[in-house]
Amino acid sequence: MATSDDGGFHGPSIEEFFPDAIFFAGTPFEMNRIVLIRILAVLAIILIFWLGTRRMKIVPGRFQSVVEMGLDFARVNIAEDLLGKKDGRRFLPLITTIFFAVLFMNITGIIPFLNISANSTIGMPLVLAVVAWFAFIYAGLKKHPGAFFKNALFPPGVPKPLYIIVTPIEFLSTFILRPITLTLRLLMNMVVGHLLLVLFFAATQFFFFTAGGFYALFGVGTLAFGFVFTLFEILVAVLQAYVFALLTTVYIQLALAEEH
Amino acid sequence: MLQAVLAATEGETSNPLIPAPYDIIWSAVCFVVILFFFWRLVLPRMKKLLDERSAAIEGNIEKADVAQREAEAALEQYTAQLAEARSEAAKIREQARADAQRIGSEINAQAQADAERVKANAQVAIEADRQAALVSLRSEVGSLAIDLASGVVGESLSDDAKATALVDRFLADLEASDTAGKK
Numbered sequence: 058m059a060t061s062d063d064g065g066f067h068g069p070s071i072e073e074f075f076p077d078a079i080f081f082a083g084t085p086f087e088m089n090r091i092v093l094i095r096i097l098a099v100l101a102i103i104l105i106f107w108l109g110t111r112r113m114k115i116v117p118g119r120f121q122s123v124v125e126m127g128l129d130f131a132r133v134n135i136a137e138d139l140l141g142k143k144d145g146r147r148f149l150p151l152i153t154t155i156f157f158a159v160l161f162m163n164i165t166g167i168i169p170f171l172n173i174s175a176n177s178t179i180g181m182p183l184v185l186a187v188v189a190w191f192a193f194i195y196a197g198l199k200k201h202p203g204a205f206f207k208n209a210l211f212p213p214g215v216p217k218p219l220y221i222i223v224t225p226i227e228f229l230s231t232f233i234l235r236p237i238t239l240t241l242r243l244l245m246n247m248v249v250g251h252l253l254l255v256l257f258f259a260a261t262q263f264f265f266f267t268a269g270g271f272y273a274l275f276g277v278g279t280l281a282f283g284f285v286f287t288l289f290e291i292l293v294a295v296l297q298a299y300v301f302a303l304l305t306t307v308y309i310q311l312a313l314a315e316e317h
Numbered sequence: 318m319l320q321a322v323l324a325a326t327e328g329e330t331s332n333p334l335i336p337a338p339y340d341i342i343w344s345a346v347c348f349v350v351i352l353f354f355f356w357r358l359v360l361p362r363m364k365k366l367l368d369e370r371s372a373a374i375e376g377n378i379e380k381a382d383v384a385q386r387e388a389e390a391a392l393e394q395y396t397a398q399l400a401e402a403r404s405e406a407a408k409i410r411e412q413a414r415a416d417a418q419r420i421g422s423e424i425n426a427q428a429q430a431d432a433e434r435v436k437a438n439a440q441v442a443i444e445a446d447r448q449a450a451l452v453s454l455r456s457e458v459g460s461l462a463i464d465l466a467s468g469v470v471g472e473s474l475s476d477d478a479k480a481t482a483l484v485d486r487f488l489a490d491l492e493a494s495d496t497a498g499k500k
Contacts, residue, residue, distance in 0.1 A: 085338045086339060092340070096343070103350075106355070106358075106359045110359050110363060113363075113366040115370050128359070150360055151352070153360065162347075179333060179340065180340030180344035183336055185344075
């Protein structure tokens with residue numbers, strides 16, 4: 058991707074994440090490679106889960122088992138584990154959506170010919186983080202109408218003068234930093250992962266075909282690192298999906314559990 | 318070329334932290350599509366399946382419960398029957414023992430009575446035989462005495478040799494008649 062035509066070595070740059078427009082250039086509906094990959098990920102989710110849940114049997118087949126395992130992971134290990142059965146069921150569509158959206162859009166980073174995570178431009182992580190932000194505020198307001206913001210900003214049991222310090226900190230950490238950290242954690246993981254892979258494979262390309270000779274030995278090393286980091290990116294893709302869904306759930310749980 | 322690179326790095330779109338409108342719009346579209354897909358299609362299907370599965374499991378548990386209850390009832394019935402059979406057997410055994418005792422004592426009494434009767438019969442027969450023997454002996458001894466006396470009277474009693482011969486002859490006759498009588 059970053060290899061050039063004029064023979065020199067070109068490392069990856071931030072321009073990796075601003076590919077040329079393909080459709081509707083210049084309009085708010087501009088589509089570039091990353092947007093198309095995003096839509097492809099959505100289609101993959103729909104295809105897999107539509108097929109996997111089309112004719113569900115009480116005794117599942119192989120494919121249904123895998124799909125059920127994935128859905129059960131979001132349902133049991135994230136939603137019901139933290140929120141309990143009742144609230145877990147309420148927020149399950151949101152949590153499941155976040156988990157699988159992040160997972161499928163992360164994993165495109167290591168799929169040949171796609172080779173970039175659909176979460177590596179800020180749009181998707183930001184949208185998901187804003188959704189998570191609205192979700193936990195909604196959960197808190199619904200559970201403790203009127204008392205939610207007061208409890209969140211003026212924690213009970215704190216001496217009154219301390220509110221001068223506590224309230225701005227609480228406001229910042231709860232309502233400002235949460236969506237920002239959610240966005241940046243996912244975005245930067247995907248950006249850095251992509252840059253690392255590009256760096257390793259571009260260097261391999263350079264050592265093998267441009268420098269040649271003795272330098273090809275370095276190419277073997279960079280290729281091996283590229284392979285190892287590809288495996289690592291799979292782990293990161295799953296882990297970040299889990300972390301994003303889990304943190305969203307934790308924020309909802311904290312909002313629901315806020316004291317009166 | 319340097320100009321182009323500079324232009325690219327200085328360009329408005331190059332800050333990865335500032336979202337482009339199209340980026341947000343398509344992300345939102347993707348999110349909404351996935352959310353509706355899971356919310357309206359996948360999770361209801363999954364819920365239906367889980368309900369069916371738990372219903373099936375509950376049905377099986379119900380069936381197992383019924384089977385267990387039936388088995389317990391059958392066991393109880395068998396146990397009762399067995400106990401009944403045991404008491405019946407005990408009763409029969411008791412009855413048999415009593416019967417045996419009764420029959421034994423009856424047989425004993427019968428045997429004793431029989432023995433008494435046989436003994437009495439035997440005594441009567443022996444008495445009769447003794448009487449008969451007495452009667453026949455008496456008559457025979459009489460006639461023998463008469464025979465002997467007549468023999469003695471017929472010969473000379475002074476002659477010792479004669480007397481001895483007479484006695485011998487008498488005894489021989491007696492023996493002969495005795496053997497003839499036996500035959």
